[in-house]
Amino acid sequence: MKKKLIAGNWKMNGSLAANEKLIAEILAAKPGVAADVAVCVPAPYLQQVSALLAGSSVDLGAQDVSAHEAGAYTGEASAQMLKEFAVRYAIIGHSERRQYHGETDESIAAKAQAALKAGICPIVCVGESLEEREAGHTEEVVRRQLAAVVHTNGHCISEIVVAYEPRWAIGTGKTATPEQAQEVHAALRAQLRLATAHADRIRILYGGSMNAANAAVLLAQPDIDGGLIGGAALKAVDFLKIVEAAQ
Ligand code: PGA
Numbered sequence: 272m273k274k275k276l277i278a279g280n281w282k283m284n285g286s287l288a289a290n291e292k293l294i295a296e297i298l299a300a301k302p303g304v305a306a307d308v309a310v311c312v313p314a315p316y317l318q319q320v321s322a323l324l325a326g327s328s329v330d331l332g333a334q335d336v337s338a339h340e341a342g343a344y345t346g347e348a349s350a351q352m353l354k355e356f357a358v359r360y361a362i363i364g365h366s367e368r369r370q371y372h373g374e375t376d377e378s379i380a381a382k383a384q385a386a387l388k389a390g391i392c393p394i395v396c397v398g399e400s401l402e403e404r405e406a407g408h409t410e411e412v413v414r415r416q417l418a419a420v421v422h423t424n425g426h427c428i429s430e431i432v433v434a435y436e437p438r439w440a441i442g443t444g445k446t447a448t449p450e451q452a453q454e455v456h457a458a459l460r461a462q463l464r465l466a467t468a469h470a471d472r473i474r475i476l477y478g479g480s481m482n483a484a485n486a487a488v489l490l491a492q493p494d495i496d497g498g499l500i501g502g503a504a505l506k507a508v509d510f511l512k513i514v515e516a517a518q
Pocket residue numbers: 280436440441442443444478479480481499500501502503
């Protein structure tokens with residue numbers, strides 16, 4: 272059976288002192304045995320957190336990656352640069368980046384390819400807005416978002432992680448019910464099966480107000496292979512409870 276993956280998305284939170292404390296508390300529990308565990312930290316803290324995690328079973332992730340290799344791209348960080356800090360995962364196409372930074376399915380696909388080329392596993396986020404859900408367009412939206420990544424040529428898409436994050440559930444305290452989430456995960460899995468013989472080993476994470484109280488029931492769904500955790504990843508006790516629920 273594939274291991275579940277619990278990835279913390281710290282978003283734009285943290286400080287040198289707070290990161291040190293949070294990582295120390297997480298590592299004290301020695302997580303990362305029954306389930307894979309990662310923390311995706313703001314770029315300025317990659318070096319610090321990389322050093323704190325060295326030799327542990329917790330992996331490091333970034334929250335974005337440039338589609339370009341080098342050059343005149345002010346403000347961006349290339350996959351090769353991330354690699355220098357032992358980054359294993361990069362969140363790509365998070366809804367906050369789609370919403371506030373104009374990221375498109377095409378630019379997200381290019382970023383996913385750049386990550387794969389450098390040996391970084393992209394965590395590709397898909398998810399519908401409340402309006403789209405209410406209009407009955409959920410599957411169409413997430414399929415379109417995933418198709419952009421799946422149908423780019425090049426690196427093997429079986430190396431990606433997918434995260435289903437309904438936009439209306441992110442940071443709102445509103446979680447998709449396990450049935451709602453499973454339904455979308457099953458649709459995404461079916462889409463992946465058409466693209467690769469290895470679809471069953473691709474991890475499809477759920478994200479959107481996953482917390483210590485609701486994690487177990489979400490993670491018990493057959494096509495939910497882990498979680499992308501925002502708010503609850505900032506407190507070690509909450510994050511560790513979710514990790515425990517994934518074992
Ligand atoms: P949340 O965020 O857990 O705070 O809802 C999840 C995410 O945006 O990745």
